Amino acid sequence: MGLSLSTLDTVPRESRPPALPGDLTPGIVHIGLGAFHRAHQAVYTQAAGGWGIVGVAPRSRDVLDRLRAQDGLYSVVTVDGDGSRADVIGVHCGLLHGGSDPDAVVAAIADPRTRVVTLTVTEKGYRLDAAGNLTVDEGLRAELTGAAPPLSTPGALVRGLLAREAAGAGPLAVLCSDNMRGNGARLRGMVTQALGVAGRGVPAGISFPSAMVDRIVPATTSRTLDLAHTALGVPDAAPVTAEPFMQWVIEDDFPGGRPRWERAGAILTDDVAPWESMKLRVLLGVHSGLAYLGALAGVETIDRALSLPGMVDLMERLIRDDIAPTVTPPPGVTVVGYGAQALHRFANPALGHRTLQVAMDGTQKLPYRLVETIVDGRRAGLPMELAALVLAAWMRFTRGTADDGSPLPLNDPLADRLRGGSTVDELLAIEEVFPPVLREDREYVARVEHWLGALESGGAADTVKAGHG
Ligand SMILES: NC(=O)c1ccc[n+]([C@@H]2O[C@H](COP(=O)([O-])OP(=O)(O)OC[C@H]3O[C@@H](n4cnc5c(N)ncnc54)[C@H](O)[C@@H]3O)[C@@H](O)[C@H]2O)c1
Ligand SMILES: O=P(O)(O)OC[C@@H](O)[C@@H](O)[C@H](O)[C@H](O)CO
Incomplete structure (x- = not known):
């Protein structure tokens, strides 16, 4: 019974x-x-x-x-x-x-x-x-x-x-x-x-x-x-x-x-807006970063992605240098403190949250988790270096194989168009996901291409470990 x-x-x-x-x-x-x-x-x-x-x-x-x-x-x-x-x-x-x-x-x-x-x-x-x-x-x-x-x-x-x-x-x-x-x-x-x-x-x-x-x-x-x-x-x-x-x-x-x-x-x-933008950009931006980098490295769960050498440092820098300047937190909350709490939650080993679950539907999630952050940061004159790495990791993920050659399922409503688009410019041309201002920012496109190249030649684990392009 x-x-x-x-x-x-x-x-x-x-x-x-x-x-x-x-x-x-x-x-x-x-x-x-x-x-x-x-x-x-x-x-x-x-x-x-x-x-x-x-x-x-x-x-x-x-x-x-x-x-x-x-x-x-x-x-x-x-x-x-x-x-x-x-x-x-x-x-x-x-x-x-x-x-x-x-x-x-x-x-x-x-x-x-x-x-x-x-x-x-x-x-x-x-x-x-x-x-x-x-x-x-x-x-x-x-x-x-x-x-x-x-x-x-x-x-x-x-x-x-x-x-x-x-x-x-x-x-x-x-x-x-x-x-x-x-x-x-x-x-x-x-x-x-x-x-x-x-x-x-x-x-x-x-x-x-x-x-x-x-x-x-x-x-x-x-x-x-x-x-x-x-x-x-x-x-x-x-x-x-x-x-x-x-x-x-x-x-x-x-x-x-x-x-x-x-x-x-x-x-x-x-006023929900400050809570919402903080959650979407900090917690979920980092979640997606861990999901794509982790899946490429062949890591099955979010907590294990976070434990890859160099990952905590990289995510802390992503939060501090790229995301925090684009977020106005609710009164009494700091973005860096909120980010540290998010990393602590992601490290929970008992959750077993699969990188592939978080990675799914990327074209639906990326606009509010990452793309709007990048656009705001670039408008403010910031390099947005590690955000470019996360974007490159998604692009590398859409190619359908992990670093060891094993297949990665692409569970996304726009999957057909992603499989076709292999260059950074082709992917940035998907207007449902990226505004024109991003592909017109040639300096930034070059940064994303650079990280994509690093991920392809060195793999996600080594790229994270090196912590720089
Ligand atoms: N799971 C989490 O950690 C979490 C946390 C915060 C917010 N959310 C939100 O909740 C949503 C659902 O997450 P979940 O963990 O319950 O997922 P789930 O896979 O367990 O459930 C998805 C639900 O969405 C419905 N659904 C899927 N596609 C649909 C469609 N095209 N039309 C109508 N219904 C559809 C399914 O029938 C199901 O009821 C997430 O997409 C997210 O927006 C989830
Ligand atoms: O539920 P999804 O697929 O929209 O996103 C996956 C996770 O990033 C998300 O569910 C987080 O776990 C959640 O939003 C935390 O509150």
Whole structure:
């Protein structure tokens, strides 16, 4: 017998949730039942108390079926060098599959009890280009105009918001929990454009707060299953692993009300921007650097990439010399201190966060993690030397082989175009990723070419060890 309501009383008391899903009011519809939502927003919402989440799996049914078999229960296994603990989360009071039952998703968004819709659908799920334009093909147009079932995220949101308006179901906040620059404004832009295709405007009383979300949550592995089983005494088929650290900074704009997320330490503010740019440029810029350099060096996990000789020094210099001058931190925080904390978190050996997981979807991630940093730094007259190395590492990564010749999978929506583009200029010409000002900066292009050459001739490990081009 696995984890479920009927076995919960066999689970150690300290691991049990404070309330059961059936006791909660379904005030949130969350789209994207991935690992991050389950270890972050669900944890905050459980601690807030009273609010239940209707979880929507937009595509694959795998996690949904596992959760349904467990009455919505699963555990978060928090790991660090000192050991692990498991906490059962019991906050999902409804579970829907968007792919096979899109009408149920529309009905949930239109339900007057719903006051917040949240999303973790990865950057590509929003179907926006770098400039924030919605990519509308025939299929999406049919979804938005009601000619086809709303299977995509824009489709589900538009049909749900229109049904909600028709039902007079009241105000609502639509909250993005994905890593994206200006995520509230981008989501508002996406919904506005999508509604425009349907010939409609954004209904009154709908807000799109910005948020910065942070917790390292690697993909679940068999080790996660083992740790959860050991801690709970019963098998859990849907656990997630997470680091102890978690942070959520949210723009406090919830016209229909919200859970008391601050009970679990969330920061409610009127200005998320400094938190967001610090996280995207420092933590995620460095994360991507470790992922590409580490993958090229044949290193499987982020902590092992950080332990390559010279890597800590290189990342500290990247933060101090290249990234920090482009970031205005929130009051009371220093970028270098924040960066040191990020490096400490990345060094957690128990996370097993795979370099290839962090490396995926590079064309979606690089603009806000690295490219905008480089453009700002160059505009300020800085050399941006180590940022050029990270960019060169991504370019080298797109060639599809590690330094020892073993294949590296290129998991990216623009993969076809990347395989074709082999020179620095050809890659910098991908306008969805790079603005013209970067390829026009010939001195900088030469720097990137120089690092790419160093990576190709000497390999990533030796290039990092040397620490200079
Ligand atoms: N995992 C982390 O450490 C972490 C931390 C902070 C933020 N995030 C954010 O959360 C996102 C998801 O991370 P995760 O760890 O849950 O990944 P995951 O692979 O476990 O889940 C991805 C989710 O996105 C959905 N999805 C993927 N492509 C989609 C598409 N085209 N349309 C609609 N839905 C789509 C999937 O159905 C799934 O629910 C990340 O992309 C990031 O923006 C993750
Ligand atoms: O989740 P992704 O694929 O967008 O990015 C991978 C990681 O860089 C990211 O998830 C970080 O672990 C996370 O953002 C830390 O809060």
